[in-house]
Amino acid sequence: MTTPTPDFIEAIRATAASLRDELVADLRHLISTPSVTGEEGAVQEVVEAQYRRLGLEIDRWEPRVADLADWAEHVTEVENYDGRPNLVGVWPGAGGGRSIILNGHIDTVEPGDRENWTYDPYGAEIVGDRLYGRGSCDMKAGQIANQYAVRILQSLDVRLNGDVILQSTISEEDGGAGALAAVLRGYRADAAIITEPTELAVVPAQGGSLMFRIDVPGRSAHAATRNEGVSAIEKAALVLAGLLAFEQERNHSIDHPLYRDIANKIPINVGTLRAGTWPSSVPELAVMEGRAGLVPGEDLDTFKAQFLDRVEAIAAADDWLREHPPIVTFLTGQFAAADVPVDAPILTTLASAHKALTGAPPAMTAVTYGADMRHFVQAGGVPCVMYGPGDVRVAHYSNEFVPISEVVTVAETLALALCAWCGVAG
Amino acid sequence: MTTPTPDFIEAIRATAASLRDELVADLRHLISTPSVTGEEGAVQEVVEAQYRRLGLEIDRWEPRVADLADWAEHVTEVENYDGRPNLVGVWPGAGGGRSIILNGHIDTVEPGDRENWTYDPYGAEIVGDRLYGRGSCDMKAGQIANQYAVRILQSLDVRLNGDVILQSTISEEDGGAGALAAVLRGYRADAAIITEPTELAVVPAQGGSLMFRIDVPGRSAHAATRNEGVSAIEKAALVLAGLLAFEQERNHSIDHPLYRDIANKIPINVGTLRAGTWPSSVPELAVMEGRAGLVPGEDLDTFKAQFLDRVEAIAAADDWLREHPPIVTFLTGQFAAADVPVDAPILTTLASAHKALTGAPPAMTAVTYGADMRHFVQAGGVPCVMYGPGDVRVAHYSNEFVPISEVVTVAETLALALCAWCGVAG
Structure with a gap:
């Protein structure tokens, strides 16, 4: 040149x-x-x-x-x-x-x-x-x-x-x-x-991304007797908290030279949440959809397995979710x-x-x-x-x-x- | 007789x-x-x-x-x-x-x-x-x-x-x-x-009920730069936790002779939550709808004021919500x-x-x-x-x-x- x-x-x-x-x-x-x-x-x-x-x-x-x-x-x-x-x-x-x-x-x-x-x-x-x-x-x-x-x-x-x-x-x-x-x-x-x-x-x-959906089950009941039910929204909040902890851990453990200055290298974003059908019923299902980030060098399939393991671990720590595990689906839009x-x-x-x-x-x-x-x-x-x-x-x-x-x-x-x-x- | x-x-x-x-x-x-x-x-x-x-x-x-x-x-x-x-x-x-x-x-x-x-x-x-x-x-x-x-x-x-x-x-x-x-x-x-x-x-x-809607604001951003945004779902989870604490306090403080044996006398149920429009965007709005219970003798208007005060107190404890307060609307279906x-x-x-x-x-x-x-x-x-x-x-x-x-x-x-x-x- x-x-x-x-x-x-x-x-x-x-x-x-x-x-x-x-x-x-x-x-x-x-x-x-x-x-x-x-x-x-x-x-x-x-x-x-x-x-x-x-x-x-x-x-x-x-x-x-x-x-x-x-x-x-x-x-x-x-x-x-x-x-x-x-x-x-x-x-x-x-x-x-x-x-x-x-x-x-x-x-x-x-x-x-x-x-x-x-x-x-x-x-x-x-x-x-x-x-x-x-x-x-x-x-x-x-x-x-x-x-x-x-x-x-x-x-x-x-x-x-x-x-x-x-x-x-x-x-x-x-x-x-x-x-x-x-x-x-x-x-x-x-x-x-x-x-x-x-x-x-x-x-x-450029980062990669994995689009996911998590179905979090609850048990329906009338709001007036809500202790008979299990709120899928409350359980989804647990899953969300667990995913945010996972994001924090990954940010600490991942090292890529070009990503060192980026505060959140691999954001895990829950972008949508749809739960319940009626204000006065305990919601029996919460569906979250989101996007998890990857850095170059990470393998999509390896990350998918880690993601599934983490959701399983989150569920294992809760009496209800242990018996009624959230269901993870990976959506199209899995970008390396x-x-x-x-x-x-x-x-x-x-x-x-x-x-x-x-x-x-x-x-x-x-x-x-x-x-x-x-x-x-x-x-x-x-x-x-x-x-x-x-x-x-x-x-x-x-x-x-x-x-x-x-x-x-x-x-x-x-x-x-x-x-x-x-x-x-x- | x-x-x-x-x-x-x-x-x-x-x-x-x-x-x-x-x-x-x-x-x-x-x-x-x-x-x-x-x-x-x-x-x-x-x-x-x-x-x-x-x-x-x-x-x-x-x-x-x-x-x-x-x-x-x-x-x-x-x-x-x-x-x-x-x-x-x-x-x-x-x-x-x-x-x-x-x-x-x-x-x-x-x-x-x-x-x-x-x-x-x-x-x-x-x-x-x-x-x-x-x-x-x-x-x-x-x-x-x-x-x-x-x-x-x-x-x-x-x-x-x-x-x-x-x-x-x-x-x-x-x-x-x-x-x-x-x-x-x-x-x-x-x-x-x-x-x-x-x-x-x-x-x-019979209990009374107040149907409510709470709009919890966030700030949108792309999931890849989610730290630029504020997740309305995470903020809604804070509001939910605050409402559950409110429910617990009310269960302790309310005394009605016919309700003494009922574990949850005045259930506060968040029955629906709708948040976000796209998995890879930080959700800018979460809308919760629910039902709060009252016991006989409680006045609906007094309870409404208490409910608003509580949501305000929940917001005051969070940097984002303090500046971007949730909006409470009472729906039709206010039953004494x-x-x-x-x-x-x-x-x-x-x-x-x-x-x-x-x-x-x-x-x-x-x-x-x-x-x-x-x-x-x-x-x-x-x-x-x-x-x-x-x-x-x-x-x-x-x-x-x-x-x-x-x-x-x-x-x-x-x-x-x-x-x-x-x-x-x-």
Whole structure:
């Protein structure tokens, strides 16, 4: 890799600045086109038009369930992907350079309760540097940054040696069937970057997750004679307390170099609890659903066994639960953790480009959430990192936003990184 | 009251025995006609035909919401009672005697999950002495016992001095609008007996109940960064623990002579809990609904204030809840407790009749559940007790049943008690 000249860096900046309004307009177009997981058809039309403007070679296809069969347990089961195309746009290199995938998933979570939004979730409103809307940071901004990396280079008449493969994939929010389908269709490269919201940190490790359901039995009785019954809610509270103790122990015992600064490396979250059917009956069943985190290096099956053992131990300490044990089910959405070595070339390239553009090295951090990284790493054998605009903490909530300046910075960094990675022709 | 002769008691027994098959057939007819609260129309047709066979003077009417307006907070609010008639059948006395109301509500709770039933909830199957089905003990058996008390006396050519007012009232399970409407229509008497399932105990006191909802706030976050959020489920568990402590304190501090032998005099039951929307989000809201018990003599408004104070104190002890207090709402279904003096004449009469028929005095006990007693006592000024066949502990659950022999005993006891209470003519 050659050190970029100050002039070239300045040219990237100036070009990005001149394209800023178009970038914002394109991003607003994506945000204002709803694309909740399962309903990605309309937005892919918009992305395809954007890819065509860049002159990319388009591949658009609906994944088939049968093609994913060998990896079925790594994604959420669905009946089919009809009306939900994946989209790939290739900017072919001149030859002889390293290829790269720039991935962005195009689906979003539901907007949730509109009353919690100050801004229309599909209004794509701009307030200062913030662009608001569902999917703004997670991750339509990343998708647009990927496109504008190419756009900037094209504006500068730069031709790369290696292929740049842009992807707009579906179904990340429920397990990443889209990214997996792209890998299985044959899209591999020498590296992949996913522009998920990392606040411009370079992220070489993602946590895994195990979705679980625990049915906690009680015994029904009328509220007026509640001592005749056993409250499933009280017993669920015991199980919850036991799981939180388990989380604490795991946080102490697990050591992964990239996770040392993270207070809760492997969060165990009970996200839903449904118990009882009538205020004046003792609830006979409580159903908890949740998500337990894993760090890279942990094996899913080993962890499942540990989890089951722990629930059994919690039950063994209670007279009722010992005789009426909670039933644990692992749900679809069992996501392995993944990481790439901290000295992987794509990391160095990305970090150098970021430093050249911003003047400081990027933070390098692991994350506890799961994303499509694992599909590239595990199914594809492609070294993959995340680096993108916005803060994941606002990603799934009301008033999600992305700082426009960060979207521009990511586009600039990627443009520079592509030159270093793929090589500049001629 | 005169002591009944052994011959008369024997005649009652013999007549009841000769009518046993008819009693069972009539009860099975009621059980096999579904009458979940809100859908009492069909079963009232059956009861009306039964009342007509007894030659009673029929009054059948649909209560009007406007007529109940002054007592609206004592029953569940509904839009109207169309298609849900109340039914009263009067057996007029010769004059000069005390009148009595024999009340039975005709509505039942839902059968619930059929898989939990060994017997068809509407099959009215007989196994040994047990008659199974939804509403068998709660309280179609009581309704039939009331009818057969009259039937036995008519078979013996007994004419009473006082009026006997049979009632088949709707909507007990959600607050007793039917009994209240009967009282407000003008049906008063010198005493009332409700043949709710008491296992042949005489019950002069019923508990009150307050239905509540508590919204416990959390703060949402992605499960992977759950320390950024606050789990509403964990906070709800704190509130629950606080309410259980409150229940324990109240059990120690409350002293009511009829409740001394009851381990949990004023149960606080959290019957439902709904929290969170997604396993991998920190739940931002937990909603608990429940029922708190009161003993007779406690004032509903005073207790409400105590309940609110307690929830506030629970919140004050937690950093999050102090700043984000749970919101308490009292639901419709605020039922006052009620009792009659333990030396009330109707108690003595009933106890004597029971002893004459069975050879032993009945148990006299309070109950912690609410029923229509309070409407007779409070809205009507009518001394009211409960005495009936079956066990309330099976009342709302799968495989509800009533012992047929107890239905017969109640019919016999009532027949004898009516003679003593109303006086025998001629």
